[in-house]
Amino acid sequence: MRTPCGGAGIRATARVEARADGRGGTALPVLDGEGPLALRRTRSTGATARVTLVGAMSGPLGGDHLTVEAAAHEGARLHIGSAAATMALPGQSEATARYDVRITVADGAELHWLPEQLISVRDSDLRVTTRAEVSEGARLVLREEQALGRTGEPPGRLTSRLVVRRAGVPLLDQELSCGPGAPGGWDGPAVLSGCRAVGQLIVVRPEFAHDKPQPKPLGEWAALTPLAGPAVMVTAVAPDALQVRRVLDEAWSHLG
Numbered sequence: 001m002r003t004p005c006g007g008a009g010i011r012a013t014a015r016v017e018a019r020a021d022g023r024g025g026t027a028l029p030v031l032d033g034e035g036p037l038a039l040r041r042t043r044s045t046g047a048t049a050r051v052t053l054v055g056a057m058s059g060p061l062g063g064d065h066l067t068v069e070a071a072a073h074e075g076a077r078l079h080i081g082s083a084a085a086t087m088a089l090p091g092q093s094e095a096t097a098r099y100d101v102r103i104t105v106a107d108g109a110e111l112h113w114l115p116e117q118l119i120s121v122r123d124s125d126l127r128v129t130t131r132a133e134v135s136e137g138a139r140l141v142l143r144e145e146q147a148l149g150r151t152g153e154p155p156g157r158l159t160s161r162l163v164v165r166r167a168g169v170p171l172l173d174q175e176l177s178c179g180p181g182a183p184g185g186w187d188g189p190a191v192l193s194g195c196r197a198v199g200q201l202i203v204v205r206p207e208f209a210h211d212k213p214q215p216k217p218l219g220e221w222a223a224l225t226p227l228a229g230p231a232v233m234v235t236a237v238a239p240d241a242l243q244v245r246r247v248l249d250e251a252w253s254h255l256g
Contacts, residue, residue, distance in 0.1 A: 009063025009093055012037050018049050018109070020075030025049070027076075035059075037066060048077040053115060055084060060099050060126060061091030067100045072109035072138075082115040085147075088126035088156060096157075101130040107137035117145035117197070117241045120179060124156030129163075134204050136167040143248060145199035147241040148178055148192075155179040155196075164202055164231070171229045172202065192237055195221075199244040201234040203255050208232065213255065222247045 012035030021027040026049035033039040036059040042050045053068065060066050072078045088097065099118075105111045113132075120126065134140050144162060148155035157179040164172040176198065178186045187194060208230035217223050221243065222236035232255070236247040 009061060009065065009091065009095065009097065010035050010059075011065045011067075013067040013069065014039050014053065015069045016051055016078070016080065017071045017073065018076035018078035018111075019073045026078060035066070036064075037068065046077075048079050048110075050079045050081070053080065053082040055082075055086065058087070058089060060086075060097040061089050061093075062097055062125060063091055063093035063095035065098045065100075067102070069102045070111065070113065071104040072106060072111040074106045074108045076106075077110045079112040080114065085116045086118045088118060088120050088124040088158065090121065090123040090125075090156070094125075097124070097126045099126060099128045101128075103130070103132040103140070103142070105132070105134045105138035105140050107135040109135075110139040110141075112141040114141070114143045117147050117199075117245070118158075118160075119147045119150060119241075120155040120158040122149060122153045122156055124158075126156065126158055128158070128160045130161070132164045132202075134164065134166045134171075137206055138166075138204070139206070140164070140202065140204040141252070142202040143199065143252075145241055145244055145248070146178075146197065148196045148198075157181050162200060162202075164204065164227075166204060166229050166231070169229065171204070171227045171231050172233060195237040195239055197238050197241040197244045199236045199241075199248050201236075201248045201251055202227075202231060203233075203252075204229075204231040206230055218247060218251055222251065224251065 014033035014037035017030035159177040161175040
């Protein structure tokens with residue numbers, strides 16, 4: 001269903017809720033998408049339910065407002081990925097497009113949010129906001145990757161905010177703005193240093209309260225940073241999205 005958004009762009013929401021099924025697995029009583037956002041349950045393994053976000057049409061375009069809401073209730077295990085990269089594209093409207101991700105993880109639940117990269121296409125303007133609310137006994141693995149432009153083209157305007165809270169206490173609140181019109185210095189040595197791809201991996205685990213990895217560089221492109229709580233963040237920049245993925249995958253293999 002395509003719903004007009006103030007005469008320019010569309011509004012669309014995808015929702016998924018995961019609950020323990022009482023038999024050692026995870027049920028999905030809510031699995032619903034609209035417009036450009038389609039959700040598909042894929043082959044699950046063990047206690048984990050796997051869901052793939054499929055782009056049913058182009059977007060987000062200028063003026064669009066897309067939202068993904070994912071909740072893992074007590075005892076559930078949910079893994080969410082995407083079928084392909086998300087392309088932020090220019091549209092007929094010059095209004096900024098918005099893409100909101102809202103994640104909730106209850107005590108005793110685990111949620112992995114591992115979509116493919118977001119590509120900021122030339123002349124696009126997108127604001128992405130990801131908010132994760134994690135209970136005290138919950139586990140979260142969250143990966144975000146952005147590529148600034150397709151091969152051989154300059155990027156559009158991209159602003160990305162990532163907020164993670166545990167038991168109501170902030171663990172992380174950061175924002176990065178890149179591309180035309182962004183604050184000066186975003187492509188300088190203190191931020192991207194000319195790189196065209198950036199990514200973050202956040203891992204929240206109760207056991208990190210007693211045994212948390214120490215800060216360290218991860219090769220030329222990345223670093224691991226403990227957060228103020230039982231969580232760590234890996235940040236990577238690289239010339240392209242493929243190298244960012246390799247770094248984050250290697251970091252996850254050691255943390256996992």
